[in-house]
Amino acid sequence: xxERPPQAPSWTALEKLLACLVLxxxxxxxxxxxxxxxxSPGYATVVFLPAGLAVAGMYLGGPFTLVGTFFGSFIxxxxxxxxxxxxxxxxxxxxGAVIALASAMQAAIGGTLLRRxxxxxxSLDMPRExxxxxxxxxxxxxxxxxxxxVGVWAVSGVKSIxxxxxxxxxxxxxxxxxxxxxxxxxxxxxQPRELWRSRGLSVALPMILSFxxxxxxxxxxxxxxxxxxxxxxxxxxxxxxxxxxSTLEEHAAFIEQLSNGFTSRRVPIxxxxxxxxxxxxxxxxxxxxxxxxxxxxRSGERQxxxxxxxxxxxxxxxxxxxxxxx
Numbered sequence: 001x002x003e004r005p006p007q008a009p010s011w012t013a014l015e016k017l018l019a020c021l022v023l024x025x026x027x028x029x030x031x032x033x034x035x036x037x038x039x040s041p042g043y044a045t046v047v048f049l050p051a052g053l054a055v056a057g058m059y060l061g062g063p064f065t066l067v068g069t070f071f072g073s074f075i076x077x078x079x080x081x082x083x084x085x086x087x088x089x090x091x092x093x094x095x096g097a098v099i100a101l102a103s104a105m106q107a108a109i110g111g112t113l114l115r116r117x118x119x120x121x122x123s124l125d126m127p128r129e130x131x132x133x134x135x136x137x138x139x140x141x142x143x144x145x146x147x148x149x150v151g152v153w154a155v156s157g158v159k160s161i162x163x164x165x166x167x168x169x170x171x172x173x174x175x176x177x178x179x180x181x182x183x184x185x186x187x188x189x190x191q192p193r194e195l196w197r198s199r200g201l202s203v204a205l206p207m208i209l210s211f212x213x214x215x216x217x218x219x220x221x222x223x224x225x226x227x228x229x230x231x232x233x234x235x236x237x238x239x240x241x242x243x244x245x246s247t248l249e250e251h252a253a254f255i256e257q258l259s260n261g262f263t264s265r266r267v268p269i270x271x272x273x274x275x276x277x278x279x280x281x282x283x284x285x286x287x288x289x290x291x292x293x294x295x296x297x298r299s300g301e302r303q304x305x306x307x308x309x310x311x312x313x314x315x316x317x318x319x320x321x322x323x324x325x326x
Contacts, residue, residue, distance in 0.1 A: 011061060020068030023057050026050075027072025028079075034177070035080055050076070051141065051174035052181015054103055058111025059120060059182070060189055065111075066104045074100035091155055098151030099144075106143035110178065113140055121191030124183065137178045138171075145171035247287050254285040271295075 011019070031050040050072065057065035078096035082088040114120075117132040124130065149167045190196040261277045271293050278291045297305045 011064070016061070016064045019057070019061055019065060020071075023053060023065055023068030024072035024075070026053055027069065028076045030181075031072070031076040032079070034173075035076075045173045046169060046176070047180065048170075048173040048177040049181045051103070051106065051144065051177035052179070053185060054107035055110040055114070055140075055178050056182045056185035056189075058107045059114050060185070062111075063108065066108055069107045070100045070104040072100075073103040095152055095155045098155065099148045102144045102147035102151065105147065106140060106174070109143055110137070110140040123192065123195050124186065124190075133182075134179070138175045141171055141174040141178060144174055250285055250287050254281055254288050257281055257284075258291070 027050040030053065031048065034045045034048050034050070054065075054069040054073075057069060074096045076096075077099045078088075078092050081092035081095050113136050114133065117136055118124065118129040122129055124133065145167050149163060149170055152166075153163055187196050187199050258277065258281060261281075274293045282288060282291070295305075
């Protein structure tokens, strides 16, 4: 007689409830850690382990785990949305619900495809099983990336120029999350139990340590980049302040020199004297572009001042002077 493959264990109602609770908590915790690597607007990350947890839940437990995936994703994305926007409103709830629905749909599709392609339970050590796992994961991970990015754009108004970049990173993050997360979950809960337990040190531990190390390095480098950007901003700001201060001081010196030119004369300065004085000062102070001659005219002197500057009056005065000279 041929040996029958091991059968997947049945779940009691309490076990299903606990499994959904554990899945939701793990989704939020690992998701918040993963979003430390996120790109603007903050929902997509380069490695998103919760996607692997969700697919693994569907693969191991079945459709009831989608409840845990939905609520875990909803809580995580409402939390992230409120942090991004700096407030909590209906848009955060709507965005969280859209992403949570997309995550649950992806888990349902991914878990179902893997159950049919590689079987359940599976040791995932045959070339055919590994090939299906590697080929199908990028395909079903298109689900959440597409639906979530479109939903976030529709609700939150992400700029159109960011849609493609966010979609690609979302898809890559979910794909890597499944490729890393599902084997780790199988180490702790997969069947056959003895086989997967023996892979703890060779599979789960290196993946967890690598992810933790990668996250720590990324966060540290991001901190350095922010510090460098802040320092550069401070230097440029100080340079701008120094430039403005130097310009204002130069203008003040120009005004002081011009004022001294007025007060040092015993007779009132006329238009030509003003021109000669300003012409020399403008050569010394290049930041000053122009100075206007605007003499003070009292009310009783206005008529004579306007008459003296009338072109017709100046022509008649010149003619009279010529007649006297002849």
